[in-house]
Amino acid sequence: MSGLAMPKPDAETMRRRAEIVADMRIIVPGEGVVDAANEMRAFESDGLTAYRQLPLVVVLPETVAQVSRVLKYCNERNIRVVPRGSGTSLSGGALPLEDAVLLVMSRFNRILAIDYPNRIVVAQPGVTNLGITTAVEQEGFYYAPDPSSQIACSIGGNVAENSGGVHCLKYGLTANNVLGIEMVLMNGEVVRLGGSHLDQEGYDLLGVMTGSEGLLGVVTEVTVRILKKPETARALLIGFPTSEEGGQCVADIIGAGIIPGGMEMMDRPAIHAAEDFVHAGYPLDVEALLIVELDGPGVEVDHLIGLVEAIAYRNGSTTCRISQSEQERLSFWAGRKAAFPAVGRISPDYYCMDGTIPRKELPRVLAGMRDLSEKYGLGVANVFHAGDGNLHPLILYDANVPGELDKAESFGADILRLCVEVGGVLTGEHGVGVEKRDLMPEMFNQIDLDQQMRVKCAFDPNHLLNPGKVFPQLRRCAELGRMHVHRGQVAFPDIPRF
Amino acid sequence: MTTFTPSSSAETLSTVQWAAAEETPLELLGHGSKRGIGRPLQTEHTLDLSRLTGVTLYEPAELVLSAKAGTPLVEIEQLLTENGQQFAFEPMDYGPLLSGEPGQGSKNGTIGGVLATNLSGPRRLKAGAARDHILGVAAISGRGEAFKSGGRVVKNVTGYDLSKLMANSWGTLAVLTDVTFKVLPAAETEVTLAIRGLLDDAAVAAMALALGSSAEASSAAHLPERIAAKVAGGKHGSDAATLLRVEGFGPSVVYRIEALRKLLGKAGPLEEIAGEASKTIWRDIRDCLPFADGGARPVWRVSMAPSQAHHMVMALRMQVAVDAFYDWQGGLVWLSMREDDPEADLLRGLIRKHGGGHATLVRVSPSHRAALPVFEPQPSHLAALSARLKAEFDPKAILNPGRMA
Numbered sequence: 001m002s003g004l005a006m007p008k009p010d011a012e013t014m015r016r017r018a019e020i021v022a023d024m025r026i027i028v029p030g031e032g033v034v035d036a037a038n039e040m041r042a043f044e045s046d047g048l049t050a051y052r053q054l055p056l057v058v059v060l061p062e063t064v065a066q067v068s069r070v071l072k073y074c075n076e077r078n079i080r081v082v083p084r085g086s087g088t089s090l091s092g093g094a095l096p097l098e099d100a101v102l103l104v105m106s107r108f109n110r111i112l113a114i115d116y117p118n119r120i121v122v123a124q125p126g127v128t129n130l131g132i133t134t135a136v137e138q139e140g141f142y143y144a145p146d147p148s149s150q151i152a153c154s155i156g157g158n159v160a161e162n163s164g165g166v167h168c169l170k171y172g173l174t175a176n177n178v179l180g181i182e183m184v185l186m187n188g189e190v191v192r193l194g195g196s197h198l199d200q201e202g203y204d205l206l207g208v209m210t211g212s213e214g215l216l217g218v219v220t221e222v223t224v225r226i227l228k229k230p231e232t233a234r235a236l237l238i239g240f241p242t243s244e245e246g247g248q249c250v251a252d253i254i255g256a257g258i259i260p261g262g263m264e265m266m267d268r269p270a271i272h273a274a275e276d277f278v279h280a281g282y283p284l285d286v287e288a289l290l291i292v293e294l295d296g297p298g299v300e301v302d303h304l305i306g307l308v309e310a311i312a313y314r315n316g317s318t319t320c321r322i323s324q325s326e327q328e329r330l331s332f333w334a335g336r337k338a339a340f341p342a343v344g345r346i347s348p349d350y351y352c353m354d355g356t357i358p359r360k361e362l363p364r365v366l367a368g369m370r371d372l373s374e375k376y377g378l379g380v381a382n383v384f385h386a387g388d389g390n391l392h393p394l395i396l397y398d399a400n401v402p403g404e405l406d407k408a409e410s411f412g413a414d415i416l417r418l419c420v421e422v423g424g425v426l427t428g429e430h431g432v433g434v435e436k437r438d439l440m441p442e443m444f445n446q447i448d449l450d451q452q453m454r455v456k457c458a459f460d461p462n463h464l465l466n467p468g469k470v471f472p473q474l475r476r477c478a479e480l481g482r483m484h485v486h487r488g489q490v491a492f493p494d495i496p497r498f
Numbered sequence: 499m500t501t502f503t504p505s506s507s508a509e510t511l512s513t514v515q516w517a518a519a520e521e522t523p524l525e526l527l528g529h530g531s532k533r534g535i536g537r538p539l540q541t542e543h544t545l546d547l548s549r550l551t552g553v554t555l556y557e558p559a560e561l562v563l564s565a566k567a568g569t570p571l572v573e574i575e576q577l578l579t580e581n582g583q584q585f586a587f588e589p590m591d592y593g594p595l596l597s598g599e600p601g602q603g604s605k606n607g608t609i610g611g612v613l614a615t616n617l618s619g620p621r622r623l624k625a626g627a628a629r630d631h632i633l634g635v636a637a638i639s640g641r642g643e644a645f646k647s648g649g650r651v652v653k654n655v656t657g658y659d660l661s662k663l664m665a666n667s668w669g670t671l672a673v674l675t676d677v678t679f680k681v682l683p684a685a686e687t688e689v690t691l692a693i694r695g696l697l698d699d700a701a702v703a704a705m706a707l708a709l710g711s712s713a714e715a716s717s718a719a720h721l722p723e724r725i726a727a728k729v730a731g732g733k734h735g736s737d738a739a740t741l742l743r744v745e746g747f748g749p750s751v752v753y754r755i756e757a758l759r760k761l762l763g764k765a766g767p768l769e770e771i772a773g774e775a776s777k778t779i780w781r782d783i784r785d786c787l788p789f790a791d792g793g794a795r796p797v798w799r800v801s802m803a804p805s806q807a808h809h810m811v812m813a814l815r816m817q818v819a820v821d822a823f824y825d826w827q828g829g830l831v832w833l834s835m836r837e838d839d840p841e842a843d844l845l846r847g848l849i850r851k852h853g854g855g856h857a858t859l860v861r862v863s864p865s866h867r868a869a870l871p872v873f874e875p876q877p878s879h880l881a882a883l884s885a886r887l888k889a890e891f892d893p894k895a896i897l898n899p900g901r902m903a
């Protein structure tokens with residue numbers, strides 16, 4: 001692990017491992033407890049494969065009661081727990097800890113209810129994102145958020161990470177499409193937030209749970225909104241001689257009141273890598289390639305394609321193709337969707353970053369990245385959710401060359417600092433996890449971070465659930481709760497009445 | 499009794515720090531447009547945020563707007579309108595219902611209040627509420643510490659979403675000083691299709707059919723007989739009206755209205771209402787105008803699954819006299835009790851029996867208001883969690899203490 005400090009394993013827990021494994025077998029009988037090192041190997045990392053760690057024991061519960069009993073047991077004995085869905089996190093959110101129970105939710109894999117009149121699906125958290133759409137597509141419905149890992153990633157994991165995807169500019173993130181959850185707190189209590197109605201009563205705990213990266217509770221049921229599939233979708237493939245012109249085109253499309261279903265940009269290295277890999281017919285003589293997808297009724301899509309085409313032309317596009325068939329639309333997307341593996345072909349390894357920036361800062365950030373690329377001597381290719389400013393630089397490196405992973409990570413950290421500097425954020429959709437944990441102070445001061453940790457204290461006062469993630473430095477809840485007030489310093493009645 | 503009216507974040511911070519040190523509670527106030535909702539407060543001091551004003555950032559092409567929390571909503575909406583944009587969540591104005599007067603100029607609510615009470619409107623069904631559009635906040639906790647959360651970009655999962663946590667917290671967690679919202683283009687064209695003469699169950703079925711089609715209605719409401727006469731000054735008559743709003747680019751709206759006509763042609767007589775007339779209807783529904791009679795009879799705002807709410811209303815009618823109309827495809831029920839008793843236990847029991855949801859007593863006489871849980875009581879584990887969260891933000895309970903109790 002390149003310099004990442006994780007919480008020190010608890011000696012008492014490590015010493016009692018055999019007893020804990022035996023107790024877990026009582027709570028989750030059958031095949032639900034895995035403790036052999038060779039069998040636990042499959043769980044040693046998530047999508048951030050640079051980091052690996054075998055857990056204390058892997059537990060795969062099947063019922064909410066089992067989840068509750070496991071958490072209660074661990075809470076009472078001060079044993080750490082790391083929850084895991086499908087293990088597709090790109091930020092190490094499900095990275096095991098040596099002294100922690102890895103709570104794998106994959107056996108919660110059933111759809112519990114499909115309710116077309118209310119347009120909701122109730123699913124167990126291990127159901128895949130795509131599995132929800134699959135369950136309702138025969139009736140013409142779908143679940144809108146579509147992270148690129150949607151074949152594998154679980155809906156429970158989507159809640160933990162507030163997952164996005166190419167459609168979220170128009171259709172929102174996970175947070176905007178989840179109506180309710182059932183979750184288990186670290187003390188074993190089962191709590192329901194929201195449901196099949198709109199707006200949770202009381203505090204928006206559903207909002208804060210979404211994107212909390214498995215630190216607040218374990219999701220055991222999810223209620224999502226489903227949408228009717230748009231009648232048609234067509235795409236434009238537009239090339240520009242500079243990223244500035246591409247960026248201005250994006251701004252003008254939105255300025256014209258158009259919110260496309262998807263709007264993606266690629267830079268020259270990404271275009272070339274993708275074209276070499278899938279032969280999508282991308283133009284190779286452009287600096288920026290824009291895919292704009294419009295969905296809805298045919299008449300609307302045709303109308304908007306005309307508008308977007310004119311905007312592209314005004315912004316100096318050198319090529320503009322409009323999909324004339326579903327096959328052609330998919331071919332436009334083929335290169336973009338294969339961008340990551342395509343980059344994987346031109347470099348032994350790549351490191352995927354995930355900053356968000358105000359869109360207008362794109363040229364400045366791309367220029368800054370070129371400078372950094374020279375400084376570190378590593379290549380970088382960019383794919384960009386252009387509509388919402390979410391940038392995915394792919395840093396090219398070779399893990400077999402000593403020191404290159406460290407270099408790539410430093411390069412990545414510098415890119416994220418640049419994103420924050422221009423008014424953006426460290427992570428748009430991949431999460432903080434362990435990956436960006438130590439960069440949190442770039443965006444938040446200690447008071448900001450302390451207040452976030454106090455939220456954690458309300459849910460998990462002993463810091464047992466997924467510790468070592470998100471926060472660079474864990475502070476004890478008792479310490480966080482202390483008030484440092486200086487009575488009389490601003491004593492009434494001398495206070496100015498503004 | 500002191501009223502503090504800071505005009506900067508720094509002045510606000512020192513006021514809260516003083517109150518925290520003195521452990522003396524503050525009532526947080528913007529324009530006071532929603533002051534009648536929630537448990538009445540009896541604090542010695544008031545923190546009036548209405549001078550904390552000004553739009554600090556507006557970049558239409560980036561779809562983002564930031565403002566100081568006390569900025570009047572009407573000012574911001576005017577600015578957005580000038581740029582062809584809007585808050586897609588369509589925040590309601592409680593003025594007509596609570597004070598009997600529609601939008602009192604620049605005093606009908608602040609942008610901070612919009613978030614603190616998680617306002618929305620008929621477009622909630624498709625576009626979400628304030629909580630779905632907030633991007634970032636700066637706030638001061640009851641500990642007297644200024645913190646920030648989120649940012650100014652749409653896609654952001656950096657740290658916990660404390661901005662959403664401010665939504666519907668009614669000033670009990672922190673004092674908002676700055677908010678940043680996502681804004682969206684306003685629709686070019688708007689047409690409402692009305693089906694006349696339906697009873698509640700047929701209306702709910704028609705709305706479900708419409709929303710389950712690809713016509714993308716952005717709102718769906720049902721005004722039963724007589725209630726229909728109380729919107730748009732009665733110009734659309736008093737027959738029950740089931741309303742579907744279609745918004746977007748001209749050709750698309752024409753096409754989708756036609757699709758709805760085909761889908762619903764057999765449900766009842768159809769009528770099209772376009773442009774300003776359509777906007778007036780939805781504004782009146784948004785602001786609960788049918789019950790804005792200047793009186794004090796109890797009015798409930800109930801959120802349930804769309805297919806269940808009218809069953810609950812029917813069961814309620816077996817026992818008490820109520821008037822009701824529906825928004826959000828039937829899932830939002832506005833209930834006006836004909837007698838003075840809010841019948842809280844009866845209503846909440848029936849909601850639980852019909853699939854759950856929640857009821858907020860938004861208008862009520864002062865005596866009932868002090869004696870009843872205005873907000874839906876929570877199950878014990880959830881209530882305990884909420885109380886722990888409150889303590890983590892406001893350990894001395896100095897911010898709007900008891901308002902949500």
